[in-house]
Amino acid sequence: MKPATDTKKSSERINHAIDVAKQAHEGQFRKTGEPYIIHPLAVKKILEEWGMDEDTLIAGVLHDTVEDTSLTLDDIRKEFGESVAFLVDGVTKLSNARTGMRDIDTYLPATKDNFLRLMIALGDDIRVLIIKLADRLHNIRTLSALPPDKQKKIAKETLEIFAPLADRLNMGQLRVELADLSFKYVDPKRFNELKTLIAKHNKSAEKSLQKIESEITTALKKEKIKFELSGRVKSVYSLHKKLAKHNQNINEIYDLTALRVIVEDITDCYLTLGVIHSLYKPMGGRIKDYIAMPKQNGYQSLHTTVITKDKHVVEFQIRTREMHEYAERGLAASFYYNEQKLTENYKKGKIEHLPTNLLWITELQMTAAKLREGKKVDLKKLKLNLFADKIFVYTPKGDIIDLPAGALPLDFAYRLHSEIGDHVVGVKINGKMSNLNKKLEQGDIVEILTSKNQKPNTSWLDRIITAHARQKLLHRLNRSASPAEPKKSRKPRKK
Known part of the structure; x- marks a missing residue:
C-alpha cells in the first residue's frame, strides 16, 4: 500500500x-x-x-x-x-x-x-x-x-x-495481516494446508483470470470509464472461517479469487456493474450493494459474483478510490481526510467528528470513564458488543437501526422506544406479516404494529437477545407487578 x-x-x-x-x-x-x-x-x-x-x-x-x-x-x-x-x-x-x-x-x-x-x-x-x-x-x-x-x-x-x-x-489490510500471521502460530498445520490450497487454486485460475481481465478492460474502455483493475486473493484465515460455515466444502467458496475495479465516482461504480453483467451471467443472491447499505464498520463497495462463458466463477468488487482507501486503512484514512478536525477533538473524549459508523467508540470511552470513577462495568457484555457481528435494518421511513446479528423484532421495537416495545402486537418484515420469533436479516425493512391495549408478558423474555430490550422489558414487568399505591387525600390548606 x-x-x-x-x-x-x-x-x-x-x-x-x-x-x-x-x-x-x-x-x-x-x-x-x-x-x-x-x-x-x-x-x-x-x-x-x-x-x-x-x-x-x-x-x-x-x-x-x-x-x-x-x-x-x-x-x-x-x-x-x-x-x-x-x-x-x-x-x-x-x-x-x-x-x-x-x-x-x-x-x-x-x-x-x-x-x-x-x-x-x-x-x-x-x-x-x-x-x-x-x-x-x-x-x-x-x-x-x-x-x-x-x-x-x-x-x-x-x-x-x-x-x-x-x-x-x-x-482491512491490517486485519488480514494480523489474522494470517497469528493463525500461522495458533494452528501452523491448518495454515499451511490452506495456503497450499489457495496457491493451487490461483495457479489453475491464472489463465482464465487473464482472459477475464482483458475482456473487462476492453469493455470498460469502450464505455470510456476510467478505472484500475487488480486481483485480490482471499486470506488464509478468512478462508478457514468461511470453510467452517460451509462444512469444509471448498466448492461453496466463490470468492477465493476476486477482481477489484476502482473507478472515479459512484455513478461509474454502477455503470461498471452493468458492463460486467452484460459480459457474464450474475449468480442469484450474490449481488451486494454495500454502497447504498454500507457494512457496520463503514465499508462501501459493490460485490457481484458471475459465471463466465468458460464456466469459471469470479467475484468482482467495484468501488471509488476513496472507498478503497477507507476499506484498506479505515479509521486511519479518516485521520488523513479529516486530520485537523479529528486531532483537535479526540482528546479527552471529544469525538463528535468521528465518522458515524465509528460512533461505537463512544461506548468504550463511557466505559473508561466509569472505570476511572470506580464504577462497575460488565466486561463480558462490553466484549460481546464490541466484537459481535451486527446488522443494519430499516424503519419504513428509511431510518437505519443497527442491531447485533440474531436480533428479533422485539429488540428492534425496544430500540426505537420503550413505549413501542411495550405495545407490540405484530411485525411486518419487508412488507409481509411475520412473527416475533423471526430473526432479522441485513437490510430488512421492519414495521412494528402496536395496540394501546397490548401489555408485555414474561414470555417475551424468550423473544429478545439484546441487553437494552431485556432491561426495558423487565422494568415494565416489575412495574406492572408492583401493587398500586393508594392515593393520598389532600389536606386542606391552612389559611
Missing part, C-alpha cells in the same frame, strides 16, 4: 524524537538480537503508511521510552508538547497497570487483561489505539524470535482482540 502522505522529508521534530529515542534505548536489544530502536522506528514507518499526523508519528517513536527507559513523561512533555506526552502516556497504560490502574484493579480484577487497558486508553485519545495496533503489527511480524509458548499466547490474543478491532475500525 502506498503511503497516504509524503514521508521522505521527516520534520525536525520527528528527527529529534528519533535521536531522543536512540539515546534512551541505547544498549537495549530485542529478542531478535537487533538494537531495540529498530522497533519504534518500524512502528513510526507503519504509522506513516497509514497517513497519521505528526504528533502520532512522534508518539510512535517514543511509545516505549517511559516504560523501558529513564525518560519520563515530563521529559517528553517539555521536549515535544502536551499532545505527544498524552499519547505516550496512553500507550504506556496499555502495557502496565500505571497511574489510576491499581485502584481500578482492586475494584475490578478483570482490568488486568489487555482488553480493559485498551478501553481505558481509548477514553483518552483514539490515536492511542492506532499506535498500539502499529506496535502489535510489528511485534507479530517478528514473533518468531520468541519461545513457542509465548508465540502462541500472543498470536491467540491478536486473533481474539486486535484483528477484530482492526475489522471494527475497517482497517
